[in-house]
Amino acid sequence: MDENKNVPSAEELEQERTALLEAKQEEVRASVISEFGFDEELDTDKIDKAVEKEMDSRKKLSEAIGQKIKYRKDAEDLRAKAIPPIKPEVKIDPDEVGKVVGVQVNEALEKRDLDSLDYPDELKTEISKLAKLQGMPIKKALKDPYIVFKIESYEKEEKVKEATISRTHKSGSSKEFDINNPPAFDPNDVEGSNKAMKEWEAEAKKRGF
DSSP, X not given: OOGGGGSOOHHHHHHHHHHHXXXXXXXXXXXXXXXXXXXXXXXXXXXXXXXXXXXXHHHHHHHHHHHHHHHHHHHHHHHHHOOOOSSOOOOOOHHHHHHHHXXXXXXXXXXXXXXXXXXXHHHHHHHHHHHHHHTOOHHHHTTSHHHHHHHHHHHHHHHHHHHHHHHHTSOSOOOOOOTTOOOOOOTTOHHHHHHHHHHHHHHHHHTTO
């Protein structure tokens, strides 16, 4: 067995060291705002939720990395001692241990990426299924045409909901905008009907429909 395969590279050791560093909430918050393009004042709830998920994911990842380092150290100690077993016992194969822990670390990273998404559980489930089916990471699955379509549809629905909620809080008697109900044409009020239709079309265009 080639023992050099079990020796981590300098890059891997640096990645482990970085993962084990305690994340500061301020840094994580800044990273979340930058990555998802949140507005610090308008998206407070979304930011707080994403920061909480990221901090929890980093904690779990740190624990998985710590376990990996422990297994590697145990394996190195076993090789250094090279004491023949007195009686038959279960042998620890450092290669297999490394593979298992590596899979666990990758799963923790994928779960962290999935949990950090501010989408409903149904959409997250579809993203996760596609990633597993295609054997690709979550971040790459987000670029799949089907997933892009599902995300755009969800975001459009959210915009309509937010616009509806916003209008309910405004004073006045203006009619709420409904993309599925354009204004009807009134032959007795051609000018008024044309004006209402133009206003509806302008509002639809502004909302991205």
